[in-house]
Amino acid sequence: MFRLWKAYRVSRVAWGAESPLGLNLKSLGALADDVEVFFQGIKHRVVVAARDIVIRESDAGGQLKVLLAGTACSYKRRKDGDRRIVSFQHPGDFCDLYRYVVPDLKPGIDIQALTDCTVAVIDYRDMDGLLSRPTLATVLWRASMLEAAIYREQLSTTSRGTALERVAHLLCEQLQRRQSVGIRSTRLPFSQVDIANAAGLSVVHVNRTIQTLRRLNVLSATRPAIEVVDRRQLAEIAGFDGSYLDVQKLVSKWTVQVIKDRCG
Amino acid sequence: MFRLWKAYRVSRVAWGAESPLGLNLKSLGALADDVEVFFQGIKHRVVVAARDIVIRESDAGGQLKVLLAGTACSYKRRKDGDRRIVSFQHPGDFCDLYRYVVPDLKPGIDIQALTDCTVAVIDYRDMDGLLSRPTLATVLWRASMLEAAIYREQLSTTSRGTALERVAHLLCEQLQRRQSVGIRSTRLPFSQVDIANAAGLSVVHVNRTIQTLRRLNVLSATRPAIEVVDRRQLAEIAGFDGSYLDVQKLVSKWTVQVIKDRCG
């Protein structure tokens, strides 16, 4: 493949509190104990090759999947055949929390690995134990809320605005989400087709838009890769205000609140 | 005002299990006791006139608001001044659940009454009591999930597709959501401006689109109102599959499950 898989194929799977999943949980307000309990709920892991399906809606279910390493996307296949990517999953993200909460809901969504992925599997019968901890239950609730907030933000920028703004916003958001779980690289593992499917634009036009961003020295000139080199300007083009997913801020606020709760 | 407010101004506020709120809670899996407890949490109600702001993000917070009667919308004001409606609230809908779950998140969203509204107010300090009931906690979690599912669906149809499809989908969705909480009228309390802001289209083009729908005898010819007369065809135009919010189905499934639980 043309896409730089190899750079991602060797991604090591971090474990514990400082892993992407640990950081994600903590940013959602999980206590140290919560993180530990959550990791204990992970009985086994699965490796999925790039381009393979991680979760098909018609799958049996009964287990919760959490991305440990790699990048995936949720997409909806429409009648005319084209796939509409509705969200990206990065390390630490829950893939199918909604299936646990509303098992009967069939939104028609599958999840595909964009790079090689490592997925943690948690059986539903172990979920009761996790949810019996009120703080952890709230963490999962918050994860759903954050997901909704991301959709909402997409909705408000995707329909309006030029292609340049849309693509820039998309890149900004994904970059920030990855950094919030400890991924420092500014290279995003997306193909132009992925971006087109996610932004609701044609591949041809995405190509031209990315060329523009390269010419503006916002994206790296190294051709196949999508690498952000001038994040400030990218955010300016996008009109991006990342506060809707500024998990870092939530971390600190929550830490304070937890301390107060314990001392009070 | 041109909009047919008067028809909605006199909307009586139903109460109890058979009210929109009660139906909504039950469709999300609430038991009869849960509904009763929830209503007991409502200490007072507020009436908001059409076009007034129900919730401003800069408001103090500390209380949860639930729509009892009337129709409202959540919108985001963008730099260039235009408002982007991200969702509509109908009777029984939670307005600002996300503020309770993630208090620090400031998505930049206000909520405005489209018709005269009656809003139930629940203090955060009463929420602990509600959430101590596991089934009720799950109900609120599910409400968040359903909200996310609605955003997701919007996302997959709003960007792609023609204006006709988008508008048709919007109308289909709102119609179904209203019917699922017991509102039988096929007249929707939206202005063309509202629809434009929600669909991400210009007002002018929405006007022409609606004229097309009227000419197709999908919408009523009575001019100022948006009234659906041929829902089948509307759904066909929209490519609408309402299973992502088919709460009716959830109701029955849940009822069965509850009975089994009680007998087992």
Next chain:
DNA sequence: CGTGCTGTTGAGGACGATCAATGACGGTGG
């Protein structure tokens, strides 16, 4: 009776979709 919001119509222009063709690269199989 003016003001404000809504709905309606017309004309021009722009952004992005679509169609078509090419090159580059990786993987596969002979």
Next chain:
DNA sequence: CCACCGTCATTGATCGTCCTCAACAGCACG
């Protein structure tokens, strides 16, 4: 080792949907 294929990236040309600007009519309200 080479030919083949599929995916991705790129370029040019044309076309259409929808936006923008502008103006006007109707109704409600102060």
